[in-house]
Amino acid sequence: xxxxxxxxxxxxxxxxxxxxxxxxxxxxxxxxxxxxxxxxxxxxxxxxxxxxxxxxxxxxxxxxxxxxxxxxxxxxxxxxxxxxxxxxxxxxxxxxxxxxxxxxxxxxxxxxxxxxxxxxxxxxxxxxxxxxxxxxxxxxxxxxxxxxxxxxxxxxxxxxxxxxxxxxxxxxxxxxxxxxxxxxxxxxxxxxxxxxxxxxxxxxxxxxxxxxxxxxxxxxxxxxxxxxxxxxxxxxxxxxxxxxxxxxxxxxxxxxxxxxxxxxxxxxxxxxxxxxxxxxxxxxxxxxxxxxxxxxxxxxxxxxxxxxxxxxxxxxxxxxxxxxxxxxxxxxxxxxx
Amino acid sequence: xxxxxxxxxxxxxxxxxxxxxxxxxxxxxxxxxxxxxxxxxxxxxxxxxxxxxxxxxxxxxxxxxxxxxxxxxxxxxxxxxxxxxxxxxxxxxxxxxxxxxxxxxxxxxxxxxxxxxxxxxxxxxxxxxxxxxxxxxxxxxxxxxxxxxxxxxxxxxxxxxxxxxxxxxxxxxxxxxxxxxxxxxxxxxxxxxxxxxxxxxxxxxxxxxxxxxxxxxxxxxxxxxxxxxxxxxxxxxxxxxxxxxxxxxxxxxxxxxxxxxxxxxxxxxxxxxxxxxxxxxxxxxxxxxxxxxxxxxxxxxxxxxxxxxxxxxxxxxxxxxxxxxxxxxxxxxxxxx
Numbered sequence: 001x002x003x004x005x006x007x008x009x010x011x012x013x014x015x016x017x018x019x020x021x022x023x024x025x026x027x028x029x030x031x032x033x034x035x036x037x038x039x040x041x042x043x044x045x046x047x048x049x050x051x052x053x054x055x056x057x058x059x060x061x062x063x064x065x066x067x068x069x070x071x072x073x074x075x076x077x078x079x080x081x082x083x084x085x086x087x088x089x090x091x092x093x094x095x096x097x098x099x100x101x102x103x104x105x106x107x108x109x110x111x112x113x114x115x116x117x118x119x120x121x122x123x124x125x126x127x128x129x130x131x132x133x134x135x136x137x138x139x140x141x142x143x144x145x146x147x148x149x150x151x152x153x154x155x156x157x158x159x160x161x162x163x164x165x166x167x168x169x170x171x172x173x174x175x176x177x178x179x180x181x182x183x184x185x186x187x188x189x190x191x192x193x194x195x196x197x198x199x200x201x202x203x204x205x206x207x208x209x210x211x212x213x214x215x216x217x218x219x220x221x222x223x224x225x226x227x228x229x230x231x232x233x234x235x236x237x238x239x240x241x242x243x244x245x246x247x248x249x250x251x252x253x254x255x256x257x258x259x260x261x262x263x264x265x266x267x268x269x270x271x272x273x274x275x276x277x278x279x280x281x282x283x284x285x286x287x288x289x290x291x292x293x294x295x296x297x298x299x300x301x302x303x304x305x306x307x308x309x310x311x312x313x314x315x316x317x318x319x320x321x322x323x324x325x326x327x328x329x330x331x332x333x334x335x336x337x
Numbered sequence: 338x339x340x341x342x343x344x345x346x347x348x349x350x351x352x353x354x355x356x357x358x359x360x361x362x363x364x365x366x367x368x369x370x371x372x373x374x375x376x377x378x379x380x381x382x383x384x385x386x387x388x389x390x391x392x393x394x395x396x397x398x399x400x401x402x403x404x405x406x407x408x409x410x411x412x413x414x415x416x417x418x419x420x421x422x423x424x425x426x427x428x429x430x431x432x433x434x435x436x437x438x439x440x441x442x443x444x445x446x447x448x449x450x451x452x453x454x455x456x457x458x459x460x461x462x463x464x465x466x467x468x469x470x471x472x473x474x475x476x477x478x479x480x481x482x483x484x485x486x487x488x489x490x491x492x493x494x495x496x497x498x499x500x501x502x503x504x505x506x507x508x509x510x511x512x513x514x515x516x517x518x519x520x521x522x523x524x525x526x527x528x529x530x531x532x533x534x535x536x537x538x539x540x541x542x543x544x545x546x547x548x549x550x551x552x553x554x555x556x557x558x559x560x561x562x563x564x565x566x567x568x569x570x571x572x573x574x575x576x577x578x579x580x581x582x583x584x585x586x587x588x589x590x591x592x593x594x595x596x597x598x599x600x601x602x603x604x605x606x607x608x609x610x611x612x613x614x615x616x617x618x619x620x621x622x623x624x625x626x627x628x629x630x631x632x633x634x635x636x637x638x639x640x641x642x643x644x645x646x647x648x649x650x651x652x653x654x655x656x657x658x659x660x661x662x663x664x665x666x667x668x669x670x671x672x673x674x
Contacts (some may be wrong), residue, residue, distance in 0.1 A: 136582055146520055149528040183483055183570040191486040191567055214574025218582040227571070230528055233520040234568050235575040237551025242576045245473055245555040246583055246615055253611045263604045270597050274590045278583055 002032050003318045004098045005311060006089040009039035010067040012104025012300050012307070016040075019104065020047035022307035026315075027055045033315055036098055038062045039085040064088040068109045070300055077109035078116060086110060090117045093293035099318035100294035102285075102310050104302050110295065111147055111288060118293040121323065123330030126151075127290035128159050128229070129297065130166055131236060132283040132313075135220030139283060141167050142181075142217060142225045146233035147288075153196035156180065156226050160201050160208070161333070162289040163224035165325035170287075170316040171223070179212030179222035181231060193228070201226070205332065243278060285310030287317060289326070294318045339369050340655045341435045342648060343426040346376035347404040349441025349637050349644070353377075356441065357384035359644035363652075364392045370652055373435055375399045376422040401425040405446045407637055414446035415453060423447060427454045430630035436655035437631035439622075439647050441639050447632065448484055448625060455630040458660065460667030463488075464627035465496050465566070466634065467503055468573060469620040469650075472557030476620060478504050478513075479554060479562045483570035484625075490533035493517065493563050497538050497545070498670070499626040500561035502662035507624075507653040508560070516549030516559035518568060530565075538563070542669065580615065622647030624654060626663070631655045 009019040016039060023035050031054075037044050041063050048056060064085040068077040081087060086105050092098040094117050103110050111127065120127055130143035143159050144151070151159075160178045167176035180201060182194050194211075201208040209222045214235055217225050227235070250271075254264035264271070276282075280299075284306035288295040294317045298310035346356045353376060360372050368391075374381050378400050385393060401422040405414040418424060423442050429435040431454050440447050448464065457464055467480035480496045481488070488496075497515045504513035517538055519531050531548075538545040546559045551572055554562050564572070587608075591601035601608070613619075617636075621643040625632040631654045635647035 134582070136585065149520070181571060183486070183567055183574075194567075214571040214576070215578030215581070217575055218578035230520055230531075231568050231571050234518060234551040234564070234572050237520075238554055238572040238576050239551070239579045241552030241555035242579055243583065244552070245471070246580065248473065249614045250611050253607045253614070256607070256610075260607050263600075263607055267600045267604050270590045270593070270600055273593075274587050277586045277590075 003100065003315050004034040004036060005314055005318070006036045006038055006062070006092040006098035006101045007311065008085045008089040008101065008103035008105055009037050009044050010064070010085040011106070012298065012302060013070065016043045016047055018302065018304050018307055020044055022304040022311060023059065024048070024051045024055050025304065026308045026311045027058050028052070030312070030315065034058045036060055036062050036092055038064050038089040038092070040065065062088060062092065068105050070106050072106060072109060074106070074108040074112035077106065078112050087113050087117070090114055090293070090295065093295070094118055100296065100314040102296045102298060102314045104298035104300050104307060107146070107297055110297055114288055114291050114293070114295045118291045118295070120290050121292055121326055121330065123333065124158055124162070124290040124326070126155055126158070127288055128162060129286050130163055130289050131286040133217055133236070133239065134278055134283055135218050137220030140217050140220055140225055141223060142227065142232055142236070143289065144227065144229035144232050145236055145286060146229045148229040151193065151228045153193050153200055156193070156197035156228070157200040157204060158290070159226045160204065160206055160224065161329045162326055163226060164206050165322060165329060166287055166289055166317065167223045169320035169322040169325055170313055172320070173223055175207040176223035177207050177209045178224040178226060179209045179216060181225050181227035182211040182213065184213050197226070240280070243280070281306035282309060285313035287313065292323065294322055340437065340652050341371040341373060342651050342655070343373045343375055343399070343429040343435035343438045344648065345422045345426040345438065345440035345442055346374050346381050347401070347422040348443070349635065349639060350407065353380045353384055355639065355641050355644055357381055359641040359648060360396065361385070361388045361392050362641060363645045363648045364395055365389070367649070367652065371395045373397055373399050373429055375401050375426040375429070377402065399425060399429065405442050407443050409443060409446060411443070411445040411449035414443065415449050424450050424454070427451055427630070427632065430632070431455055437633065437651040439633045439635060439651045441635035441637050441644060441647070444483070444634055447634055451625055451628050451630070451632045455628045455632070457627050458629055458663055458667065460670065461495055461499070461627040461663070463492055463495070464625055465499060466623050467500055467626050468623040470554055470573070470576065471615055471620055472555050474557030477554050477557055477562055478560060479564065479569055479573070480626065481564065481566035481569050482573055482623060483566045485566040488530065488565045490530050490537055493530070493534035493565070494537040494541060495627070496563045497541065497543055497561065498666045499663055500563060501543050502659060502666060503624055503626055503654065504560045505662055506657035506659040507650055509657070510560055512544040513560035514544050514546045515561040515563060516546045516553060518562050518564035519548040519550065521550050534563075577617070580617070618643035619646060622650035624650065629660065631659055
């Protein structure tokens with residue numbers, strides 16, 4: 001697939017020192033991708049000097065004089081920073097000069113600007129943020145992860161359609177399974193919205209599995225898990241917190257004495273493989289779905305390896321017709337009504 | 338503290354084979370507790386034969402002919418099983434013959450029966466389930482964990498009061514900190530209910546920390562985390578799923594070859610200490626708070642060690658004036674209004 005991706009080089013905690021090397025690495029392994037580096041040329045140029053000619057030939061620089069701050073209110077970024085690297089990268093998607101944009105910047109600003117510049121796809125009420133979490137069977141796409149609180153059943157259905165389209169495009173799975181996040185107590189099977197959403201999903205033509213519970217995300221029961229942005233955000237953050245705690249405890253136990261430190265050295269290859277399997281960097285790159293353009297959000301603290309994964313996801317989504325897939329499914333629905 | 342605890346011996350996946358040995362172990366280390374064993378005498382009696390005389394002297398048997406099934410609809414258990422071990426145990430709390438009840442049975446039925454028999458404390462609209470999760474600083478009490486979906490701000494405030502009272506009684510912390518579970522995006526600071534609940538908590542006289550996010554549960558930012566039962570249940574289950582996945586991955590990596598298996602043997606003491614720190618059995622025993630009686634729910638799959646922790650929590654709560662603490666705080670609130 002020949003795709004051009006606009007990369008907001010200034011976003012994230014580390015800016016060009018991470019984003020530019022990540023772009024170079026990605027281009028080395030993907031011969032048919034072009035990248036537009038967006039940001040301050042004086043910060044980006046020097047980092048390209050070591051790139052091989054083949055890579056240099058597939059990047060071009062697009063100057064943008066401003067940077068959206070990581071804690072800047074989205075409304076402020078929208079109004080006052082028309083020449084920010086984030087905005088210019090999204091403008092390139094709007095104009096068709098790029099098929100996707102990637103940014104490690106402020107999530108709220110990225111969503112607000114994307115929504116304002118690109119608009120939503122036909123039939124989509126609200127865009128959502130779809131994150132990827134590791135599971136016993138590979139990975140699970142969970143949406144929404146924080147863009148929408150107080151969702152209706154109709155919104156949850158749309159998230160299901162967008163999530164299934166995303167997994168089909170990025171993971172090449174033909175009819176991804178979709179689960180609705182709910183709770184399991186017999187007498188209180190979820191709230192009213194969840195009940196109604198299950199009905200809508202069941203009659204949607206999606207490969208709807210039914211209700212799933214929090215642990216199913218990591219069991220990998222379904223390819224897609226649909227939920228309200230409030231619930232999704234809490235589940236994601238709680239999981240991050242737990243993983244961090246377990247990692248810290250494991251480290252502390254191996255650091256306890258000279259003897260345990262020696263064991264850590266001996267067991268290092270095993271522990272490294274374990275760490276690799278739960279390495280959140282591999283799952284970096286949350287898609288903002290439902291927009292007229294592919295936008296991928298990298299974690300702000302991403303390193304070059306993690307940022308490269310976000311670029312790869314954007315390329316897969318754009319190269320495998322994500323927008324067309326969503327539009328087709330939404331269209332099929334409208335016709336059925 | 339001299340307390341009498343009614344134990345539903347028949348509940349849980351394993352019934353008396355777990356609950357009775359757990360009672361005996363608990364009584365060995367707690368000289369001032371009495372326990373009423375509730376259930377089928379022919380199933381319980383034989384398991385007491387090995388108990389030392391001191392322990393035997395502090396248990397008595399209360400016959401109950403029926404057992405609530407683990408998947409039985411709560412309404413059914415309520416209506417048709419008036420002589421279930423669960424119901425009889427709760428009746429003992431109601432009559433004052435016991436100060437607390439512990440059961441590993443069906444959560445929905447336990448809540449329904451407790452609510453019906455004991456009723457709620459003055460000022461409490463809805464009882465809640467408070468679970469304990471490990472944290473970097475000890476443990477965090479989270480409520481509600483699934484009894485209530487679609488909560489109002491007032492309900493969340495009441496959960497805060499009940500959670501703080503529980504931590505004060507069980508953990509002996511004078512003014513426990515209380516956090517409100519929310520999400521962090523700048524522009525969408527939670528839903529309307531969370532916003533209003535934060536105002537109520539701020540003016541409640543509780544030691545209110547403010548909003549916390551999912552990861553704060555495991556960081557141990559506050560002693561108590563308050564949330565809607567839907568969100569809480571998802572966060573708890575997601576965390577269980579992740580912990581299980583990480584455990585499985587770690588095991589798999591150590592089982593990969595003869596060499597890694599040898600390392601697992603060498604590192605066994607370290608791995609064991611690590612497992613001990615995240616051992617969910619230590620945190621077994623969720624309190625049903627807001628009722629006119631102390632009721633503690635053990636995990637259905639609990640082993641004797643885990644069930645013993647649930648008994649210990651019930652004894653602490655009953656011995657340290659949980660109900661009085663909640664009533665006082667609720668009363669102070671009513672007066673302030």
